[in-house]
Amino acid sequence: MIVEKDVDIDSFARSSVYKGYYFVFGGLVPILDAKYAERVRFEELKKRILSQSDTLKEIIFAFSINNEGEHTAHIIKEKMQSYLPEHITLTTLGRGLSTGSEMEYADPDTLAHALDSRNPIQ
Numbered sequence: 001m002i003v004e005k006d007v008d009i010d011s012f013a014r015s016s017v018y019k020g021y022y023f024v025f026g027g028l029v030p031i032l033d034a035k036y037a038e039r040v041r042f043e044e045l046k047k048r049i050l051s052q053s054d055t056l057k058e059i060i061f062a063f064s065i066n067n068e069g070e071h072t073a074h075i076i077k078e079k080m081q082s083y084l085p086e087h088i089t090l091t092t093l094g095r096g097l098s099t100g101s102e103m104e105y106a107d108p109d110t111l112a113h114a115l116d117s118r119n120p121i122q
Contacts, residue, residue, distance in 0.1 A: 001060040002045065002076070004028055004069070008062060008103040015108035017115050020060075023048055028068040029075045040072075042079060050083060058089045060118060065093075066100050077121055091118040 002023045003009055012018045023045055029036045049056065061076065063069035073092055080090070094117025106114075 001062050003062045003103065004064060004072075005104075011103050011106055012062070012111055012115075015111040015115075017108070017112040021052075025063075025072070025076075028063060029072040030068055031071050036075075042076075045076070046079075046083060049080070049088075053085045053088070056085075056088050058091060060115075061090065061092045061121065062103065063092075064100075064102055073121060090121040092121050093118050 001012070001018060001020055002025050003012075004025055004027060006024055009022050009024070012022075024041070025045065026041045027039055029040060049059070061073040063072050077090060084090075093114040103111075
């Protein structure tokens, strides 16, 4: 699961609904920022995926449900196309979370529903 920041891991850990690995991306990609790559962890994510590609089955994008979160997922997906093995599915959380919500403030039941109803990224 790729999350925006450390506190997002705590939110999922409290809910006890996800038992996989986490990767902290280091923020969101602002829509109008041309120098975003300097602030987030694209290369570290690539290394982690390639080093675990034989055991990975799915990568869940768990970003805040807002325009920047959607934009970040789109940018990551585009960058992954050159190296992501075909057997790995990309998904995003279901819409149990309201638009504009922050992961750190979501209650465990909402996170559980969002995780259970995740969708493939188109």
